[in-house]
Amino acid sequence: MIQVPASEFMDKTQNNPRSSLLGIFINILLPVLILDYCSAGPANPLERPEGESFWHIGPVWALVIALSLPVIYGIRSLVVTRKFDLMSGVGMAGVLLTGVISIFVIGPEGHIHSATPWLFAGKEALIPLILAAAVVVSRSTGSPLLNMFIYTPELFDVRRIEQTVATNGKEQAYQRLLANSSWILAGTLVASSIGNFFLSLSFMSSVMRQPEAEQQIAYNVAIGSITWWGFLIIGVPILGALIFIMTRLIKRLGQLTGLNRDELLLR
Numbered sequence: 001m002i003q004v005p006a007s008e009f010m011d012k013t014q015n016n017p018r019s020s021l022l023g024i025f026i027n028i029l030l031p032v033l034i035l036d037y038c039s040a041g042p043a044n045p046l047e048r049p050e051g052e053s054f055w056h057i058g059p060v061w062a063l064v065i066a067l068s069l070p071v072i073y074g075i076r077s078l079v080v081t082r083k084f085d086l087m088s089g090v091g092m093a094g095v096l097l098t099g100v101i102s103i104f105v106i107g108p109e110g111h112i113h114s115a116t117p118w119l120f121a122g123k124e125a126l127i128p129l130i131l132a133a134a135v136v137v138s139r140s141t142g143s144p145l146l147n148m149f150i151y152t153p154e155l156f157d158v159r160r161i162e163q164t165v166a167t168n169g170k171e172q173a174y175q176r177l178l179a180n181s182s183w184i185l186a187g188t189l190v191a192s193s194i195g196n197f198f199l200s201l202s203f204m205s206s207v208m209r210q211p212e213a214e215q216q217i218a219y220n221v222a223i224g225s226i227t228w229w230g231f232l233i234i235g236v237p238i239l240g241a242l243i244f245i246m247t248r249l250i251k252r253l254g255q256l257t258g259l260n261r262d263e264l265l266l267r
Contacts, residue, residue: 026069026070026073027069027070027073028227028228028231030066030069031066031067031069031070031224031227032066032224032225032227032228033224034062034065034066034069034224035062035063035066035220035221035223035224035227036221036224038056038057038061038062038065039056039058039059039062039063039216039217039220039221040056040058040217059110059216059217059219059220060216062220063102063220063223066220066223066224067095067098067099067102070092070095071092071095071096074092075092093127094123094124094127097123097127098120098123098223101116101119101120101123102219105119105219106216106219109212109213110212110213110215110216110217111212111215111216112207112208112215112216112218112219114208116204116207116208116219117200117201117204117205117207117208118201120200120201120204120226121196121197121198121200121201121204122197123200124196124197124199124200124226124230125193125194125196125197125200126193127193128189128190128192128193128196129189129190129193131145131189132185132186132187132189132190132193133186135149135182135185135186135189136182136183136186138182139178139179139182144178144182145182145185146178146181146182146185149185149242150181150185150242150245150246150249151178151181151249154266155265155266156249156253156264156265156266157263157264157265157266160259160263161253161257161259161264162174164257164258164259165256165257168256168257168258170256170257173256174256177249177252177253177256181245181248181249184241184245184248185242185245188238188241188242188245189238191238192234192238195230195233195234196230196234199226199229199230199233199234200226200230203222203225203226203229204219204222204226206218206222207219207222250264250265
């Protein structure tokens with residue numbers, strides 16, 4: 001899942017580890033735990049057999065609560081910071097799409113529609129693919145997405161860098177460096193899109209092999225598995241790619257400007 005790791009990378013670059021850990025807990029760990037351990041129980045949330053464990057709230061309520069947490073956290077962050085964060089918005093859009101797909105694919109008796117693996121895989125692939133396209137297209141605008149992901153004015157002393165670049169007559173090399181960084185970032189997001197597609201397709205296909213009576217619970221568990229394994233298998237390597245792009249930027253900017261690392265970065 002590209003939206004979480006990228007946002008956590010930004011948190012860490014802004015020296016806010018507590019916020020980063022809280023974001024991981026609310027957006028990943030807690031929903032996964034709810035989907036894994038609370039989905040057991042009756043498919044109808046109004047029914048509750050006697051003797052059922054209190055945490056077995058059923059697949060419907062488990063899904064609703066698990067999907068609500070990232071949305072509530074994103075809205076809270078927007079209210080507190082009074083700034084729209086792209087990655088939080090992307091994460092909320094992904095959650096809402098999951099909710100919409102769930103409404104249409106879950107039958108009245110908990111049966112999951114046969115098209116679910118392809119719908120879910122397409123949804124998981126679509127968001128990073130749109131971001132990749134936006135990174136490329138935004139290069140020709142005044143607000144390239146590279147400046148939001150990595151080359152941020154909160155992290156880099158952009159004004160000083162650009163003044164030094166202009167003084168040294170290295171504008172073309174500077175623009176070429178930013179363009180190359182944008183292409184690397186877009187390629188990373190495309191790789192994430194492909195990885196998300198096949199990971200989601202694999203987990204959701206296993207749901208369809210379950211007996212109909214168990215498919216809704218298996219569907220919830222699959223969503224949790226996609227979230228968790230997506231973070232480990234796809235998110236962590238993408239975080240590494242973002243760090244590589246940033247390290248490369250620092251090195252090349254130092255060569256262009258003659259500024260050292262402490263002069264390039266804001267503290």
